[in-house]
Amino acid sequence: xxxxxxxxxxxxxxxxxxxxxxxxxxxxxxxxxxxxxxxxxxxxxxxxxxxxxxxxxxxxxxxxxxxxxxxxxxxxxxxxxxxxxxxxxxxxxxxxxxxxxxxxxxxxxxxxxxxxxxxxxxxxxxxxxxxxxxxxxxxxxxxxxxxxxxxxxxxxxxxxxxxxxxxxxxxxxxxxxxxxxxxxxxxxxxxxxxxxxxxxxxxxxxxxxxxxxxxxxxxxxxxxxxxxxxxxxxxxxxxxxxxxxxxxxxxxxxxxxxxxxxxxxxxxxxxxxxxxxxxxxxxxxxxxxxxxxxxxxxxxxxxxxxxxxxxxxxxxxxxxxxxxxxxxxxxxxxxxxxxxxxxxxxxxxxxxxxxxxxxxxxxxxxxxxxxxxxxxxxxxxxxxxxxxxxxxxxxxxxxxxxxxxxxxxxxxxxxxxxxxxxxxxxxxxxxxxxxxxxxxxxxxxxxxxxxxxxxxxxxxxxxxxxxxxxxxxxxxxxxxxxxxxxxxxxxxxxxxxxxxxxxxxxxxxxxxxxxxxxxxxxxxxxxxxxxxxxxxxxxxxxxxxxxxxxxxxxxxxxxxxxxxxxxxxxxxxxxxxxxxxxxxxxxxxxxxxxx
Amino acid sequence: xxxxxxxxxxxxxxxxxxxxxxxxxxxxxxxxxxxxxxxxxxxxxxxxxxxxxxxxxxxxxxxxxxxxxxxxxxxxxxxxxxxxxxxxxxxxxxxxxxxxxxxxxxxxxxxxxxxxxxxxxxxxxxxxxxxxxxxxxxxxxxxxxxxxxxxxxxxxxxxxxxxxxxxxxxxxxxxxxxxxxxxxxxxxxxxxxxxxxxxxxxxxxxxxxxxxxxxxxxxxxxxxxxxxxxxxx
Numbered sequence: 001x002x003x004x005x006x007x008x009x010x011x012x013x014x015x016x017x018x019x020x021x022x023x024x025x026x027x028x029x030x031x032x033x034x035x036x037x038x039x040x041x042x043x044x045x046x047x048x049x050x051x052x053x054x055x056x057x058x059x060x061x062x063x064x065x066x067x068x069x070x071x072x073x074x075x076x077x078x079x080x081x082x083x084x085x086x087x088x089x090x091x092x093x094x095x096x097x098x099x100x101x102x103x104x105x106x107x108x109x110x111x112x113x114x115x116x117x118x119x120x121x122x123x124x125x126x127x128x129x130x131x132x133x134x135x136x137x138x139x140x141x142x143x144x145x146x147x148x149x150x151x152x153x154x155x156x157x158x159x160x161x162x163x164x165x166x167x168x169x170x171x172x173x174x175x176x177x178x179x180x181x182x183x184x185x186x187x188x189x190x191x192x193x194x195x196x197x198x199x200x201x202x203x204x205x206x207x208x209x210x211x212x213x214x215x216x217x218x219x220x221x222x223x224x225x226x227x228x229x230x231x232x233x234x235x236x237x238x239x240x241x242x243x244x245x246x247x248x249x250x251x252x253x254x255x256x257x258x259x260x261x262x263x264x265x266x267x268x269x270x271x272x273x274x275x276x277x278x279x280x281x282x283x284x285x286x287x288x289x290x291x292x293x294x295x296x297x298x299x300x301x302x303x304x305x306x307x308x309x310x311x312x313x314x315x316x317x318x319x320x321x322x323x324x325x326x327x328x329x330x331x332x333x334x335x336x337x338x339x340x341x342x343x344x345x346x347x348x349x350x351x352x353x354x355x356x357x358x359x360x361x362x363x364x365x366x367x368x369x370x371x372x373x374x375x376x377x378x379x380x381x382x383x384x385x386x387x388x389x390x391x392x393x394x395x396x397x398x399x400x401x402x403x404x405x406x407x408x409x410x411x412x413x414x415x416x417x418x419x420x421x422x423x424x425x426x427x428x429x430x431x432x433x434x435x436x437x438x439x440x441x442x443x444x445x446x447x448x449x450x451x452x453x454x455x456x457x458x459x460x461x462x463x464x465x466x467x468x469x470x471x472x473x474x475x476x477x478x479x480x481x482x483x484x485x486x487x488x489x490x491x492x493x494x495x496x497x498x499x500x501x502x503x504x505x506x507x508x509x510x511x512x513x514x515x516x517x518x519x520x521x522x523x524x525x526x527x528x529x530x531x532x533x534x535x536x537x538x539x540x541x542x543x544x545x546x547x548x549x550x551x552x553x554x555x556x557x558x559x560x561x562x563x564x565x566x567x568x569x570x571x572x573x574x575x576x577x578x579x580x581x582x583x584x585x586x587x588x589x590x591x592x593x594x595x
Numbered sequence: 596x597x598x599x600x601x602x603x604x605x606x607x608x609x610x611x612x613x614x615x616x617x618x619x620x621x622x623x624x625x626x627x628x629x630x631x632x633x634x635x636x637x638x639x640x641x642x643x644x645x646x647x648x649x650x651x652x653x654x655x656x657x658x659x660x661x662x663x664x665x666x667x668x669x670x671x672x673x674x675x676x677x678x679x680x681x682x683x684x685x686x687x688x689x690x691x692x693x694x695x696x697x698x699x700x701x702x703x704x705x706x707x708x709x710x711x712x713x714x715x716x717x718x719x720x721x722x723x724x725x726x727x728x729x730x731x732x733x734x735x736x737x738x739x740x741x742x743x744x745x746x747x748x749x750x751x752x753x754x755x756x757x758x759x760x761x762x763x764x765x766x767x768x769x770x771x772x773x774x775x776x777x778x779x780x781x782x783x784x785x786x787x788x789x790x791x792x793x794x795x796x797x798x799x800x801x802x803x804x805x806x807x808x809x810x811x812x813x814x815x816x817x818x819x820x821x822x823x824x825x826x827x828x
Contacts, residue, residue: 038655039646039655043740097723102730106726108727108729109721109724147711210649211649343653347652351625510641511641516691518644
């Protein structure tokens with residue numbers, strides 16, 4: 001079936017829905033999601049969305065911008081970062097006007113809490129910048145945006161999985177999607193295509209990411225001949241539930257929780273003397289990795305404790321001299337913590353049988369967030385190369401995009417902000433583009449490439465199983481392209497991925513039906529994961545320095561002279577081709593990054 | 596340990612009616628039922644079809660009947676079940692394939708209650724103020740993830756699919772009792788209907804089924820009270 005829409009948005013999470021709200025005001029818009037939008041991974045985000053509202057204490061967008069630049073280990077593009085931090089205040093108020101149920105201060109204003117990496121630039125101490133709704137801010141944002149889309153009668157194609165991007169002379173002109181309910185293939189002819197398809201954490205063995213996070217949009221862009229930017233930078237969040245990877249929000253540390261090793265020592269005092277457990281995530285993940293490598297994991301094992309028992313919180317708050325905004329000493333009760341972190345407490349009880357109010361939680365770093373992705377301008381327009389040549393009609397926003405505002409490492413609460421600021425920008429740009437331009441003709445036989453790919457998965461010899469290949473990829477990537485990397489280890493991973501891609505040709509889906517065939521689609525998604533794993537590893541091997549989340553034992557220092565640049569990785573028959581483009585620096589010259 | 600999974604299968608392209616099939620899997624006590632389904636699909640029978648996404652009880656994709664009760668498959672651990680686990684699709688909605696049901700009727704009911712904030716007064720430059728007490732008033736019903744466990748656990752809904760269902764009423768409650776909203780009267784009018792709140796007979800299945808532990812029957816009662824008294828408090 002053929003459809004025609006001025007703007008087609010792929011992905012129904014925070015960025016996609018925000019884009020849809022704005023695009024639909026000026027253009028005929030449709031949102032395609034492989035899930036029901038309310039299932040999108042935005043809903044799993046916990047900690048908060050940050051903006052320098054300055055309600056509870058002094059703050060400014062300039063401080064927020066500097067914190068973000070520093071947090072990015074100076075790889076973020078500063079013009080885009082300044083733009084985002086200045087837009088943040090209005091964006092958060094816009095969310096509130098839409099009905100977002102933020103927690104409130106006694107005076108009725110949006111409540112804010114401290115978060116890792118966010119500081120008062122004068123004192124260097126943590127600042128309350130994260131606006132939150134209990135510990136389910138992402139859920140609230142997703143629900144609120146979806147509600148507004150219902151109100152504005154946005155057109156949705158739920159459970160339509162996009163499998164290909166259609167191009168005409170280097171410009172985007174549509175997508176091909178399979179309707180899960182029937183197995184029917186659909187072509188969507190569009191003037192503007194906007195990808196908001198999320199990340200690819202399922203490349204790694206331990207991840208906080210949903211099963212659906214398989215890098216679909218990124219892989220489809222690669223296959224269209226476009227590059228992906230900064231793929232070597234993937235964030236490992238410090239506190240995932242041991243073995244499961246389920247996220248325990250940084251907000252726990254914002255409320256006063258601390259990380260301890262086997263000796264009961266609050267080890268972050270050694271690695272980040274000023275802000276300790278509220279240092280940037282990459283700093284903490286590395287510190288934890290080093291503690292465990294040196295044998296100080298709990299019982300010598302590969303996990304540490306996150307302790308948010310009230311007596312622990314109060315003890316360290318007193319030692320730190322932490323105060324509330326009114327100047328009184330920071331003290332908490334179990335009841336207060338329970339009210340602020342109800343979902344976390346529920347996770348721990350359900351999955352670990354641990355009550356965080358009376359026992360510490362076993363945690364380990366977990367694959368969490370893609371700083372890299374489809375390269376865009378700060379208006380959400382996709383670019384094709386190191387000269388920032390625009391791909392007409394193609395836009396991207398959210399985790400699948402790389403503006404870059406997160407550089408080599410993302411601060412907590414900046415992702416939800418990224419969604420609403422750049423979702424809105426990209427949506428507006430897409431609608432404006434659609435108003436100015438005419439439809440380009442579709443390529444002849446637009447569905448052929450997709451049908452062939454799926455046919456291959458149905459007709460292969462079946463000598464390999466997707467589940468086996470997926471497990472092998474996840475293990476090698478977690479081992480060698482994780483928190484700490486070496487050239488040899490990454491080469492091994494790259495060779496394994498190449499081998500897995502060969503073996504992938506022998507995967508045959510067991511389900512030969514048409515209706516809701518998730519077997520074929522999960523095998524297709526595995527192909528996307530392998531493509532993302534390949535460019536990630538290749539880009540990581542090439543970057544011979546450590547910066548942000550990319551930490552190498554064999555190149556432990558940051559080398560700005562050579563490496564203050566973004567990578568652009570392209571898939572080619574001979575392997576991955578790498579190019580580089582400069583970082584945009586406005587105000588902040590790179591300095592040594594300590595917390 | 597070994598666990599026997601009995602799963603209700605239905606392939607619309609091959610089967611005239613659903614049938615139970617058994618699978619044996621190796622499981623740790625801390626494995627989720629979702630992990631077991633993934634094992635069957637990945638290593639034994641790729642045709643087994645179910646929805647899932649987040650894997651930790653937040654997205655609501657994998658609501659299904661486990662040992663006869665509506666649960667999220669990723670929140671039920673093997674150690675809390677016996678050696679045999681029965682898995683079936685939710686009741687009251689058409690089965691598309693295996694454990695996948697058609698959610699369109701569920702989402703249509705949701706959309707019918709104006710599930711969004713309505714306030715056409717010009718917004719202030721900053722936030723609309725709301726006290727912590729006002730925020731607390733509707734906190735419980737903000738937790739809903741639209742998983743459909745409640746509506747498909749409700750005997751009134753099984754008996755008549757035109758009943759708007761507990762989830763829709765929960766969503767209406769969340770806005771009606773939000774101090775910033777101005778469409779309470781309209782929403783209550785929608786719900787003041789034979790197929791609105793009055794179809795609820797306080798059975799409590801919804802409250803027992805809710806994976807977010809929302810006090811649904813209580814919320815429905817508050818909506819009934821608001822309709823009866825004409826006051827939203």
